[in-house]
Amino acid sequence: MTRIATRTVGAAEVTILTDGGIDFGTELFPGTLPDHIAALMRRQHAASIATNFNAVLIREAGRTVLCDAGPRDLFGPTCGFLPQAMAEAGLDPVQVDTLFATHLHPDHIAGMITPQGAAVFPNAELVVTRAEQAFWADEAATG
Secondary structure, three states: OOOEEEEEEOOEEEEEEEEEEEEEOHHHOOOOOHHHHHHHHHHOOOOOEEEEEEEEEEEEOOEEEEEOOOOOOOOOOOEOOHHHHHHHOOOOHHHOOEEEEOOOOHHHHHHHEOOOOOEOOOOOEEEEOHHHHHHHHOHHHHO
16 A cells, blocks of 8 residues: 655655544544534545645755645544655665645644654754744643
């Protein structure tokens, strides 16, 4: 089973790296109307919400950028395959020079560190938006 898909976009080589997937229940979406979610699920003939976790690798002009890094193994044995996907793409973690986190939820960033807390991408600079940085620095917002 392949865990990657690569396309050329302009001068960039863009590769989707699949870390894995999991089925979530509808309780994942607090604040939604249960009847609305139930109707959507019936239309899809689904009892759960299938979710894939992907990272995006961009290689261009000598740069190697990884957008997000998946949840590692935080959601169980169906996740944590980013290392295999990177190997399939011919990528050694030391080649990544920039890590871009779209946001700092565990399903996007846990793959950036080992279970022991070591950096998976030791040569990478972490880039996070100012808004995301401000949110997580605000104790009132994060509790």
